[in-house]
Amino acid sequence: MDTFDNNVEKPSSNHHRRPRYSGTHPKSFQQKYKEHNIGAHPELRTHLRAKGKTPAGSHIPVLIEEVIGCLKPKAGQTIADCTVGYGGHSLEFIKRIGPTGKLIAFDVDGAELERTRQRLSKEKVSISFYHSNFAGIANAMSKEKLEGYDIIFADLGVSSMQIDNPARGISYKNEGPLDMRMDERLKQTGADLLNSLSEEELAKTLWELSDEPDYKEIAHLIVIQRAVQPITQVSQLVRLVFAVKGLTINSWKKQQRSSKFGSLHPAARTFQALRILVNDELSCLKELLRIAPYCLRPGGRIGIISFHSGEDRLVKQSFRDGVENGIYQSASQNAIVPRTKEIMSNPRCASAKFRWAIKGV
Ligand code: SAH
Numbered sequence: 153m154d155t156f157d158n159n160v161e162k163p164s165s166n167h168h169r170r171p172r173y174s175g176t177h178p179k180s181f182q183q184k185y186k187e188h189n190i191g192a193h194p195e196l197r198t199h200l201r202a203k204g205k206t207p208a209g210s211h212i213p214v215l216i217e218e219v220i221g222c223l224k225p226k227a228g229q230t231i232a233d234c235t236v237g238y239g240g241h242s243l244e245f246i247k248r249i250g251p252t253g254k255l256i257a258f259d260v261d262g263a264e265l266e267r268t269r270q271r272l273s274k275e276k277v278s279i280s281f282y283h284s285n286f287a288g289i290a291n292a293m294s295k296e297k298l299e300g301y302d303i304i305f306a307d308l309g310v311s312s313m314q315i316d317n318p319a320r321g322i323s324y325k326n327e328g329p330l331d332m333r334m335d336e337r338l339k340q341t342g343a344d345l346l347n348s349l350s351e352e353e354l355a356k357t358l359w360e361l362s363d364e365p366d367y368k369e370i371a372h373l374i375v376i377q378r379a380v381q382p383i384t385q386v387s388q389l390v391r392l393v394f395a396v397k398g399l400t401i402n403s404w405k406k407q408q409r410s411s412k413f414g415s416l417h418p419a420a421r422t423f424q425a426l427r428i429l430v431n432d433e434l435s436c437l438k439e440l441l442r443i444a445p446y447c448l449r450p451g452g453r454i455g456i457i458s459f460h461s462g463e464d465r466l467v468k469q470s471f472r473d474g475v476e477n478g479i480y481q482s483a484s485q486n487a488i489v490p491r492t493k494e495i496m497s498n499p500r501c502a503s504a505k506f507r508w509a510i511k512g513v
Contacts, residue, residue, distance in 0.1 A: 181208050181316050181326065204499055211312040213240025214501035215457060218488045220244055222508045223303050223455045228252040230298060232447070234286035234306035234440065235259060239268040241307060246277050255279045256296060258286045260335035260431075264313055285335070287439040289447050300449035306440060307457045310334065310427070312500060322427055324390050324419040330383070332430040342426045343384045351375045361428045361462060362421035369396045370422060389426075393419040424460065437463055441470035445479045448511040455508040464505045471509040483509035 188209040206212050219241060225231060225248040233242045236257035246255060255277060259265040262283045269281050282292050286306060293300065314320050318328035321342060332342035349357070351371045358367035373392050374383065383389055394400065397418050399407075404418060428434065437458075444454050454471075458464045464487060474480035487505035495502050 181318055201497065204497055206312045206316075206498070206500065208316055209313055211238035211240055212498045212500070213238075213244070214307070214494070214498065214504045215488065215490055215506050216241065216244055218506055219305065219455055219457070220248070222484070222488070222506070223305060223453045225249050225253075225303055229302035230254040230256070231303040231305065232256045232286075232289050232292070232301045233258065234289065234304065235308065236268055236281070237261075237264065237307065237311040238313065239272050241305060242268075242272065242279075243275075245303070245305070246272070246275050246279075249277060251276050253277055254296075256282065256289075256292050256298075256301070258282045258284050258288065258292070260285055261311075261314065262336060264311065285436055287436055287443070289440070290443050293447055300452060301447055302449055302452050304444050304448060304452070304454045305456075306437075308433070308437065308463055309459045315500075318386075321386050322423070324386060324417055324423045327385065327387050330386060330389060330426075332427045334431050338430065340430065342430050343382070345426065345429060346374060346383045346389070347378050357429050358422060358425045361425035361434070362460070364421040364425060366393075366396050389422065390419045393422050428462075434462060434466065437466055441466060445474060445511060450511060450513040451481075452511045453508060454511075455506060457504050457506045459503050459505075464507070467507050471507055474509055478512060480509040481512040483507070 188207075190207040190210055201207075201212075225245050227248070227250045229249045230253065231245045231249060233245065233255060236242050236259045239257075242255055242257060246253070249255065257265075257268070257272075257279060259268070259281075260283070265281055265283050269279075272279055280292070280296060282288055284292070289301070289304065310322055314334060315323045316326070318326035319331070321328045321330040321332050330342040330346065333340075346354075351374075354371035354374055355367045358364040358370055364370065370393060373396055377383060377388075377392055381388075383392070394404065399418055408415065448454060456467045458467055468487070471480060471483035475483050484507045487507055489506075490498075490501045490504055
């Protein structure tokens with residue numbers, strides 16, 4: 153049994169029975185105890201993956217072949233995985249850098265970082281974990297007495313574990329508190345911001361961070377509704393967005409059934425914008441892009457996977473400027489995107505865009 157699954161089922165002297173669920177299959181995130189311990193249930197993993205699903209409490213790494221092919225990790229190298237998450241990319245790096253290599257792993261999510269630390273503890277390579285924003289790669293470099301990293305890698309945004317956990321309030325799909333913080337040390341939750349920002353600030357957030365077309369109307373209704381009752385739950389925000397768009401849950405489902413490919417959930421952009429704001433994601437990315445060239449060894453490589461146009465624009469511009477200024481010797485011409493086969497097996501990777509750059513020697 154994987155030791156990190158201690159939040160789900162832990163045999164101990166005062167062993168508690170698992171909560172029973174009605175019906176034949178577990179539905180909620182917490183009830184999926186087998187999925188949380190997927191290492192012990194390989195047949196369930198195969199079954200879920202064949203259906204394009206991610207087992208609860210885990211994460212399927214995206215664009216693995218492309219990342220490895222472009223960043224070319226080699227024996228003995230030092231790699232900064234800025235967003236270690238479930239450790240999917242890290243495991244692939246570890247295989248290639250071998251016992252003489254070093255992995256420096258960062259994540260702002262303390263709970264998931266601890267699980268990943270335990271999951272990777274069997275690996276025969278030196279790994280240092282930092283419960284830190286990736287803006288801390290420079291500090292870590294001096295702590296680890298490094299001249300620079302051979303590879304800096306970041307897979308931006310949220311993990312499947314974070315999306316699926318209703319207690320996080322990141323997804324419009326699961327009822328829960330509108331928390332949205334990846335780092336529990338942050339002071340303000342999504343609910344705090346929804347109930348305190350001005351209408352103008354809310355509208356600006358919705359437009360700039362997710363291109364929500366109904367940004368003005370949604371911001372206006374948030375301000376009206378919160379005067380009656382604070383908006384603290386996922387379902388309140390989903391209902392509000394549906395109201396603005398003149399939809400009901402039933403009319404939306406009907407629309408979904410008749411559309412060939414399915415369309416973006418009406419509340420997806422609103423949730424994305426709020427999450428990016430809560431976690432100050434764009435400022436963190438700008439800082440990473442600013443300091444990365446100074447943290448790379450000559451000839452070192454940087455690779456970044458982003459999931460929306462706001463992030464991708466920043467990465468593209470920074471790598472392009474770096475080549476023009478001579479900081480980078482080369483950079484990817486176009487964003488590398490997942491192949492259809494990968495999207496079919498992991499629909500969550502559909503919007504991924506990968507770019508890389510190589511520091512001058
Ligand atoms: N590549 C990983 C998945 C990464 S998911 C894997 O294959 O398993 C993205 C992770 O980045 C999440 O765990 C999230 O908590 C973390 N994250 C997001 N912004 C961050 C930041 N600014 N600094 C450090 N970690 C961050």
